[in-house]
Every structure is written in C-alpha cells, then in structure tokens.
Amino acid sequence: xxxFVLAFFALGYLVLAGADIGVGMALPYLGRSAAERRxxxxxIAPFYLGNEVWLVAVAGVLAGLFPELEGELLSGNHTLVVxxxxxxxxxDAGLWLRGRVPGARWQAFWDGATVAGSWGLALSWGGLxxxxxxxxxxxxxxxxxxxxxxxxxxxxLTFATLRLRGVLRERAAVLSGGAGEARTYALTSAALLAVGVLAGLRLPLEPGTxxxxxxxxxxxxxxxxxxxxxxxxWTFRHRVTGPSYL
Amino acid sequence: xxxxxxxxLQFALTAGAHFLFVALTLGLATLVAVVQTRATFxxxxxxxxxxxxxxxxxxxxxxxxxxxGLVMEFQLGLAWSGLTEYAGDVFGAALAMExxxxxxxxxxxxxxxxxxxxxxxxxxxxAVIWVVTLTAYASAFWIMVANGFLQNPLGHVLENGRLRLVxxxxxxxxxxxxxxFGHVLAAAMVTGGFFVxxxxxxxxxxxxxxxxxxxxxxxxxxxxxLPGLFxxxxxxxxxxxxxxxxxxxxxxxxxxxxxxxxxEMTALHGPGDHLPPVEVVQTxxxxxxxxxxxxxxxxxxxxxxxxxxxxxxxxxxxxxxxTLMIPLPFAAMLAGWVFREVGRQPWAVDGLLTxxxxxxxxxHGQVVFSLTAFSxxxxxxxxxxxxxxxxxxxxxxxAVALGDRPIEAPVPxxxx
Numbered sequence: 050x051x052x053f054v055l056a057f058f059a060l061g062y063l064v065l066a067g068a069d070i071g072v073g074m075a076l077p078y079l080g081r082s083a084a085e086r087r088x089x090x091x092x093i094a095p096f097y098l099g100n101e102v103w104l105v106a107v108a109g110v111l112a113g114l115f116p117e118l119e120g121e122l123l124s125g126n127h128t129l130v131v132x133x134x135x136x137x138x139x140x141d142a143g144l145w146l147r148g149r150v151p152g153a154r155w156q157a158f159w160d161g162a163t164v165a166g167s168w169g170l171a172l173s174w175g176g177l178x179x180x181x182x183x184x185x186x187x188x189x190x191x192x193x194x195x196x197x198x199x200x201x202x203x204x205x206l207t208f209a210t211l212r213l214r215g216v217l218r219e220r221a222a223v224l225s226g227g228a229g230e231a232r233t234y235a236l237t238s239a240a241l242l243a244v245g246v247l248a249g250l251r252l253p254l255e256p257g258t259x260x261x262x263x264x265x266x267x268x269x270x271x272x273x274x275x276x277x278x279x280x281x282x283w284t285f286r287h288r289v290t291g292p293s294y295l
Numbered sequence: 296x297x298x299x300x301x302x303x304l305q306f307a308l309t310a311g312a313h314f315l316f317v318a319l320t321l322g323l324a325t326l327v328a329v330v331q332t333r334a335t336f337x338x339x340x341x342x343x344x345x346x347x348x349x350x351x352x353x354x355x356x357x358x359x360x361x362x363x364g365l366v367m368e369f370q371l372g373l374a375w376s377g378l379t380e381y382a383g384d385v386f387g388a389a390l391a392m393e394x395x396x397x398x399x400x401x402x403x404x405x406x407x408x409x410x411x412x413x414x415x416x417x418x419x420x421x422a423v424i425w426v427v428t429l430t431a432y433a434s435a436f437w438i439m440v441a442n443g444f445l446q447n448p449l450g451h452v453l454e455n456g457r458l459r460l461v462x463x464x465x466x467x468x469x470x471x472x473x474x475x476f477g478h479v480l481a482a483a484m485v486t487g488g489f490f491v492x493x494x495x496x497x498x499x500x501x502x503x504x505x506x507x508x509x510x511x512x513x514x515x516x517x518x519x520x521l522p523g524l525f526x527x528x529x530x531x532x533x534x535x536x537x538x539x540x541x542x543x544x545x546x547x548x549x550x551x552x553x554x555x556x557x558x559e560m561t562a563l564h565g566p567g568d569h570l571p572p573v574e575v576v577q578t579x580x581x582x583x584x585x586x587x588x589x590x591x592x593x594x595x596x597x598x599x600x601x602x603x604x605x606x607x608x609x610x611x612x613x614x615x616x617x618t619l620m621i622p623l624p625f626a627a628m629l630a631g632w633v634f635r636e637v638g639r640q641p642w643a644v645d646g647l648l649t650x651x652x653x654x655x656x657x658x659h660g661q662v663v664f665s666l667t668a669f670s671x672x673x674x675x676x677x678x679x680x681x682x683x684x685x686x687x688x689x690x691x692x693x694a695v696a697l698g699d700r701p702i703e704a705p706v707p708x709x710x711x
Contacts, residue, residue: 095410101365102402108368109394116383120376123369124655130373131665138362138672142679145358148696149683257384258459263391270395277403284411294409294696 062103071205073167092212133173140166316360322487397434443472478530488520500614542638
C-alpha cells in the first residue's frame with residue numbers, strides 16, 4: 050500500500066511535470082521570438098503549477114511513509130538534490146517573472162532562466178535516476194543522464210504538439226513527423242514510466258511504521274486530488290490560442 | 296563555524312526567507328478572498344478592481360513563497376536525516392498531510408484561479424480562491440503540528456531507538472501546535488492588513504486616481520490588522536504556558552532558574568550545556584514585544600481615524616506613517632520565530648534528540664555548497680520580490696495584468 054502511494058505520485062510527476070521540463074528545454078527551438086516563446090509557455094502555464102506539486106507530494110509521502118529512505122536518498126545524493134532544487138527554483142522564477150515587467154531584456158533574461166532551469170532539472174533527474182538505476186556516479190554518469198534529459202525533451206515536444214497550433218505545432222512535431230500526436234505522447238510517457246518503475250525497483254522500499262495509520266488516509270485523499278487536477282485539465286483542454294498571464 | 300552550525304544557518308536562512316513570503320501570503324489570501332466575495336456578490340467595478348489589484352500583488356508574492364516552499368519540503372531529508380530517521384515515523388505524518396491536503400490542492404487551485412480568470416464561471420472562480428485560502432491555512436496548520444511535535448513531543452512511543460506514532464489525535468491536538476497555529480495565523484492577518492493599509496495610504500497620500508479603491512482597501516486592511524493584533528497577543532500569551540523550561544528560564548534571565556534547568560537536564564541526560572543561548576532568546580522576545588507595542592499604539596488610533604472619511608482622504612502625515620509600518624509585522628514575525636526556535640535549543644526534538652544528532656552525515660564542504668547555493672537563490676528572490684511588489688503596488692490598479700484578457704497577440708514569424 051505504501052509503495053503504491055509512493056509510485057503513484059512519483060510516476061505521476063515524471064509524466065506530468067516531465068512534459069513541462071521538456072517544453073522548457075525546447076523553448077529556444079520552439080519559440081524563435083519573444084511573442085512565440087510566450088505562446089509556447091502558455092502551453093504549459095495552467096498546468097505546471099499543478100504538475101510540479103506531484104513531486105512535493107513525493108517528498109511528503111517519503112517523509113510520512115518512508116522516513117529512513119527519505120534521509121538516505123536526499124542526503125546521500127546531496128549535490129544532485131541541491132542542483133535539482135536550484136534548477137527547479139530557477140525554472141519557476143523564470144516562468145513566474147518573465148511577464149511581470151515589460152521589456153525585451155527582462156523577458157529574455159527570464160526566458161533564459163526557464164531554459165537553463167529546465168535543462169538543469171532534466172540533467173539532475175538524469176543524474177539521480179542513473180545513480181539509483183545503474184549505480185553510476187562521476188563523469189561516466191553524464192551519458193545516462195543525457196539520455197534521460199533527451200527523453201524529457203522528447204516528451205515535452207510531444208506534449209507541445211498536443212497543445213500548440215500552426216507553425217509552433219509543426220516545429221514541435223519534428224520527432225513524431227506524421228505519426229499520431231496522442232500516440233507519440235503515450236509512447237514518451239510510457240518510456241518515462243518505465244525509467245521510473247525500474248529506478249523504483251532498485252530502491253530499498255522499506256516503509257516506516259506510520260503506514261497502517263497514514264496510508265489509508267492518503268488512499269482516501271487520492272481520488273479528491275485527482276478530481277481537482279482533472280478539473281484543471283478539463284478547463285484548459287483546448288489548444289493554446291494566445292499568450293497567458295505568464 | 297562547525298558543520299552543524301552551518302547546517303543550522305542554512306535552515307534558519309531558508310526557513311526565515313520562506314516565512315516572510317508565507318506571512319504575507321496567508322494574510323493577503325484572506326483579504327483577496329474577502330474582496331472577491333464582495334465583488335462577486337455586488338458586481339461593483341470598484342470591488343473588481345480591488346480584487347485584481349490585490350490579487351496581482353498576492354500572486355507575485357505567492358509565487359516566491361511557492362518556489363522557496365519547494366526547497367523547504369526537501370530540507371529535512373537533505374540536511375537533517377538524523378531527525379527523519381529518528382522521528383520521521385511520527386511527525387513525518389504531519390508533513391505528508393501538509394503536502395497532500397494543503398500544498399497539492401493549493402497549487403492546483405491557484406493555477407485554476409490565475410489562468411481560469413474570465414474562463415471559469417464567476418461563482419466557481421470565487422470558490423477556487425476560497426479553496427486556495429483555506430488550504431493555505433491548512434498548510435500552516437500541518438506545519439505547526441510538525442513543529443509542535445518537535446517543541447513538545449506527544450503521541451509517540453520509543454521503540455528500537457526510533458519513535459513510533461501511536462496517537463495521531465494527541466499529536467494533532469498538541470497545545471504547543473494549536474496555540475502556535477492561532478498565533479501565526481493571526482499574525483499573518485496583521486501582516487496582510489498592514490500591508491494593504493500601507494499601500495493604500497501611499498496612494499491616498501499621492502492623491503492618485505483610485506480614491507474609492509484605496510479608501511475601502513485601507514479600511515479593510517486596518518479592520519483586519521487591529522483585531523488580528525489582539526488575537527495574536529492572546530495566543531502569544533497562551534504560548535508561554537506551553538513553553539519548555541529552558542526557554543522560560545532563558546526568557547526570564549534568572550540565574551537561579553537557568554541553573555535549576557541545567558541541573559535537572561544534567562540529571563536526565565548527563566553532563567553538557569543544556570540551555571539555549573540566553574541573549575538571543577531575550578533579544579528576539581523583546582524585539583517581538585516592542586514591535587507589537589508599536590503596532591498597537593499606531594493601529595489603535597488608526598482604527599478610529601479610518602472611520603472619518605475626510606481624514607482617510609486627507610491626513611497625509613498619517614498616510615506616511617502607515618506606509619512606513621509595512622515592514623514591522625514581518626520583523627515581529629521573524630523575531631517571534633527566532634524566539635521559539637532558538638529557545639528550544641539544544642534540542643531538535645525536545646528532550647529526545649539534539650540538533651547535533653539530527654544532522655545528516657554531510658561533510659563541511661557539502662554544507663558550504665548548499666548553504667551558498669540556497670542563500671544566493673533565496674537572497675535574489677527576496678530582492679526581486681520586494682522590488683516587484685513595490686513596483687506593482689505603486690503603479691496602482693490601472694496596470695494590472697491579472698484577470699485581464701491578454702493584450703499582445705502572437706506575431707507569426709515566417710519560417711524562411
């Protein structure tokens with residue numbers, strides 16, 4: 050039961066927030082002007098807040114149900130986790146701040162932060178996953194880390210094809226070509242799920258003692274949490290037709 | 296500094312920075328929800344402008360609160376794995392509840408509120424801001440439950456060198472948590488109230504165009520801040536009942552009491568320094584109380600002055616004072632937090648686990664690295680937040696992007 054809860058939120062994060070990371074990585078490729086970049090960002094704008102919070106839920110589930118693993122995993126990968134957090138904050142600051150002041154330089158700077166933060170997130174995830182999955186650390190870990198980052202980027206592009214229109218959609222379809230957009234998205238999602246599941250199998254998933262009390266509460270909450278998110282997905286189900294608040 | 300001191304500094308700086316954003320968020324969320332409720336019921340354009348103006352400031356600040364909050368969720372596992380291993384099975388449950396019933400729902404609905412403006416039905420949109428506000432309270436509640444456990448452990452047993460949760464209700468009902476939650480929530484209302492009053496006073500002083508918006512806002516701000524001060528003080532007073540003996544002794548400064556606590560703790564835990572740093576505890580406590588007194592002396596008469604319309608429009612010296620007061624609640628909250636947290640030293644979990652034992656097995660270099668990285672990022676975010684809040688506050692309701700239909704249409708660029 051505890052493992053299901055952890056897997057649910059961790060895999061949900063990889064698929065949902067993985068797309069936001071990928072779109073951020075591909076931002077300079079997808080959006081060639083400030084206005085185009087703003088429209089590309091509108092593709093993830095209503096979702097990324099609700100997507101990244103799946104990782105916050107993972108942190109909470111680790112703290113409540115796997116406290117020993119939480120300490121080992123986070124303090125044992127101290128440098129990577131710090132880099133991941135800094136990249137995450139940088140990416141979010143870029144998204145939140147770009148539209149708050151008019152001016153090309155301000156927006157270019159924060160778009161740069163979004164791109165750098167997204168790459169940083171993807172690479173530190175790559176580093177973490179390859180450490181957990183393959184036990185590789187050091188310079189050699191760059192190879193699997195890059196592979197994972199490329200997977201995030203591909204996933205972001207397939208998500209962008211589902212959200213954007215016109216020339217932006219065509220650019221996003223560079224990998225999928227004429228294949229079905231939804232099917233390509235399903236494929237990159239499945240690949241991320243596979244990486245997540247394999248990494249999870251390598252972890253010492255020894256639950257703490259709060260499970261019998263806490264896990265039923267969490268299981269009861271999950272349908273409500275999913276319903277809240279489904280409301281967001283339903284509200285913003287249409288393709289992007291213009292810039293958003295960001 | 297040794298490694299533990301550095302790790303403590305890191306936690307203090309990041310938690311303190313996060314706390315500044317949260318204090319304003321909690322208060323401002325409430326005020327935005329109240330104003331939006333009035334706007335939705337009345338349909339009055341003034342109320343709508345108020346909602347969008349304060350909502351914009353709220354979102355700017357909230358965004359920074361969220362990104363610093365993301366880091367906070369990982370801090371314990373990162374630098375204090377001794378604490379999570381020893382006590383995570385107990386207070387980790389409160390942290391899990393915080394992420395799931397509070398942070399998760401709050402973020403989901405905040406996205407819906409920001410991007411669903413002019414898209415959702417207006418009643419649904421109103422419901423969404425109330426969910427965001429209530430889950431913000433829930434977040435503070437569960438964090439205070441976790442913190443209350445560290446201050447005054449309840450609901451656990453010790454088994455095989457680790458704590459196990461046996462009474463969830465006792466942990467939640469912990470007076471050290473409940474009283475602190477009331478104290479912090481009311482103090483956040485004071486923070487939000489004085490912020491709204493101070494920004495409104497700035498515009499009234501400058502005689503900007505939006506007199507109705509800022510007269511009403513100033514009244515709402517002071518109308519929340521003054522009762523908030525009384526509630527804060529009431530819970531603060533109750534808080535003294537729930538304090539550890541070491542904190543009380545340090546606060547009293549009495550050598551006899553300090554010696555008694557030291558002797559009692561030595562008997563229980565063996566030789567060592569079992570007292571918190573007396574000067575820090577006293578300075579923080581006095582700072583909090585002095586700031587409270589200043590706020591009360593200015594807030595009381597202000598509450599009466601605001602009832603007289605010509606005064607609200609024309610008393611410029613008072614306007615200036617109100618604007619200058621904006622930082623006071625923030626400083627008071629930080630001081631109160633230092634008082635509470637430094638006062639429980641040397642314990643991470645009172646009487647059970649020391650701060651030194653709680654630390655992760657990290658090297659000096661690792662802590663220097665994370666301390667530098669987080670301080671740089673958080674410092675930059677604070678500066679940007681203050682600057683952006685000031686900029687948007689000065690510009691007034693005319694320049695608000697939130698809830699506006701996007702103006703710039705994208706220009707298609709030919710691909711050749």
